[in-house]
Amino acid sequence: MRGANTYLESIGTTIFTVMSALANEHKSINLGQGFPDTDGPADVVQAAADALKDGRNQYPPMPGVPELRQAVAAANRRFYGLEIDWAKEVTVTSGATEAITACLMAVLNPGDEVVLIEPLYDTYVPVVRMLGAIPRIVRLAPPHWELPRAELAAAFGPKTKAILFNSPMNPCSKVFTAEELGFIAQLVERHDTYAICDEVYEHLIFDGLKHIPLMTFPGMRDRTMRIGSAGKTFSLTGWKVGYVTAGAALTPLVQKAHQNLTFTTAPNLQRAVAIGLGKDDAYFASLARDLQDRRDQLARGLASVGLSVLPTQGTYFITTDFAPLGFNGDDVAFCRHITEHAGVTAIPVTAFYDGPDAPRHYARFAFCKRPEVLDEAISRLRRHFSR
Ligand code: PMP
Ligand code: GLN
Numbered sequence: 453m454r455g456a457n458t459y460l461e462s463i464g465t466t467i468f469t470v471m472s473a474l475a476n477e478h479k480s481i482n483l484g485q486g487f488p489d490t491d492g493p494a495d496v497v498q499a500a501a502d503a504l505k506d507g508r509n510q511y512p513p514m515p516g517v518p519e520l521r522q523a524v525a526a527a528n529r530r531f532y533g534l535e536i537d538w539a540k541e542v543t544v545t546s547g548a549t550e551a552i553t554a555c556l557m558a559v560l561n562p563g564d565e566v567v568l569i570e571p572l573y574d575t576y577v578p579v580v581r582m583l584g585a586i587p588r589i590v591r592l593a594p595p596h597w598e599l600p601r602a603e604l605a606a607a608f609g610p611k612t613k614a615i616l617f618n619s620p621m622n623p624c625s626k627v628f629t630a631e632e633l634g635f636i637a638q639l640v641e642r643h644d645t646y647a648i649c650d651e652v653y654e655h656l657i658f659d660g661l662k663h664i665p666l667m668t669f670p671g672m673r674d675r676t677m678r679i680g681s682a683g684k685t686f687s688l689t690g691w692k693v694g695y696v697t698a699g700a701a702l703t704p705l706v707q708k709a710h711q712n713l714t715f716t717t718a719p720n721l722q723r724a725v726a727i728g729l730g731k732d733d734a735y736f737a738s739l740a741r742d743l744q745d746r747r748d749q750l751a752r753g754l755a756s757v758g759l760s761v762l763p764t765q766g767t768y769f770i771t772t773d774f775a776p777l778g779f780n781g782d783d784v785a786f787c788r789h790i791t792e793h794a795g796v797t798a799i800p801v802t803a804f805y806d807g808p809d810a811p812r813h814y815a816r817f818a819f820c821k822r823p824e825v826l827d828e829a830i831s832r833l834r835r836h837f838s839r
Contacts, residue, residue: 459581466574467803471787475797481821481829483750484787484797486622486768488820492688493728493735500691500724512719515707516544516695520722523729524680524695531654531736532665534673540700543707544722546714547692548652548681553579555648555677556616557709558702560585564613567604571804573622573650580616588612589807594771594814595762597626601635608643615640618650620657620766623804623816627661627765637669646702647672652681652694655736657766658744667697674699677706682725684768687739687820693717693725743768743819746826750819753830757837759815768820771801775813777837782812790815794836796829 455461464470471484491497515521518538525538536542545551552575560566562584568576570591580587588607590600608615615636619628628636640647647666654663667676677698683689696706750770751761760773779786783800791797801814819826 463578467799471791471797471799474788474791478791478795480791480795480797481825481832482797483817483821483829484799486818486820487689488687489822489825490687492686493731496686496688496724496728499727500720503720503723508719512716512722514711514715516542516717517719517722517726519726520544520695523726524697527729528697532668534665534667534697536697537700541697541703543696543703543710544717545694545696545710546717547683548650548679548694549575550710550713551679551694551696552576552616552648552650554706554709554713555679555696556580556583558677558705559614559646563611565609565611567607567612567615569617570807571623571801572806573618574803576616577806585613587806591807592624592626594624594773594811597624599628599632599635605639608639608645612643612645614646614648616648616650620653620663622653622767623769623799623801624762624771625764625767625769627657627663630664633664633666633669637666637672640675641671645675647676649676649678651678652684653767654680655685655739656743656768657740658747659765661765674701677702682728686725686728691721693721746819746821746823749823750817750826753826754817757830757833768818770817770819772815772817773813774815783815787815790833790836795832
């Protein structure tokens with residue numbers, strides 16, 4: 453048969469699917485793919501079940517049900533002081549994954565350049581390339597992942613159409629500082645470009661740090677597409693409900709991309725997420741506090757086993773340097789080895805790099821698991837590495 457899409461033929465299956473399958477095969481504790489092992493809030497789940505029963509099961513409005521768009525606008529006001537017109541500036545998508553693609557589609561023409569920050573989430577580069585655009589990647593260096601400002605400035609040029617970045621950042625759990633965001637905002641304005649802000653972990657942030665959307669910076673209101681995910685905010689990753697907040701000029705383009713990707717998202721889930729976004733501040737505070745405790749538990753455990761634990765300011769993930777264990781092999785070999793021989797699964801961090809010469813001694817562990825599961829994972833690693 454003749455060749456199909458050459459780019460897709462050249463890439464592999466996502467690392468999350470690969471490692472979850474390996475974890476299942478070896479009955480390993482899966483600290484790889486990021487998903488909680490407990491259900492989301494009972495009232496939100498009940499609202500989704502109830503909503504199935506009241507006869508609104510046909511196509512919802514293409515941009516999203518009004519209840520959820522209103523709730524997204526209200527959350528923007530409550531958490532960040534952003535005044536958003538729900539009818540003109542909010543789009544509901546089938547997960548943040550779709551939102552990322554829709555936002556890129558909204559602004560890119562073939563040949564445009566997109567600035568990306570590495571390590572990066574695994575759909576960014578493939579989608580940019582499939583749209584015929586060109587990734588311009590700036591790399592952050594462990595262990596502090598500071599923004600290399602001169603390199604970032606140099607990545608912007610006449611062909612730059614947008615920057616796409618993620619804060620709090622998967623996998624390295626960095627939260628961009630106000631100074632770094634201010635620097636990005638200046639570049640975006642100076643080069644007359646757009647910003648696509650993957651903020652799916654906006655509420656999963658620790659140690660009293662505050663999430664600051666780039667959209668709140670001067671000049672950014674109408675250039676920014678801000679992406680959220682109910683999967684992360686309500687620990688319901690299988691629901692795949694995402695939302696994009698963008699100015700009134702960009703939103704119709706995001707919606708035209710969405711209408712050609714999925715058109716709509718399950719109406720009962722949208723209505724339940726609207727209820728979730730209306731939950732009181734205590735819900736959001738306890739979500740972060742619980743996860744912070746789990747972060748501390750896993751960080752202590754991994755350190756006691758001999759891994760070097762990098763700072764973790766947000767997300768579900770701890771990045772570790774396994775070089776101190778003296779393991780003979782790269783990160784892919786390490787993650788496969790601990791899955792098969794210790795019964796614990798992690799994600800090799802090179803999966804989040806596109807360019808050559810990525811560091812090969814880091815593994816990412818998810819801590820969004822029950823405390824007893826984290827304890828068991830640590831005991832297994834300790835048993836294995838003390839042999
Ligand atoms: N961006 C980042 C950085 C993520 O970690 C995830 C989590 N899977 C997504 C986007 C996708 O979110 P969703 O599950 O809502 O599609
Ligand atoms: N965002 C999740 C992670 O980084 C996985 C999402 C997926 O499996 N596509 O682990």
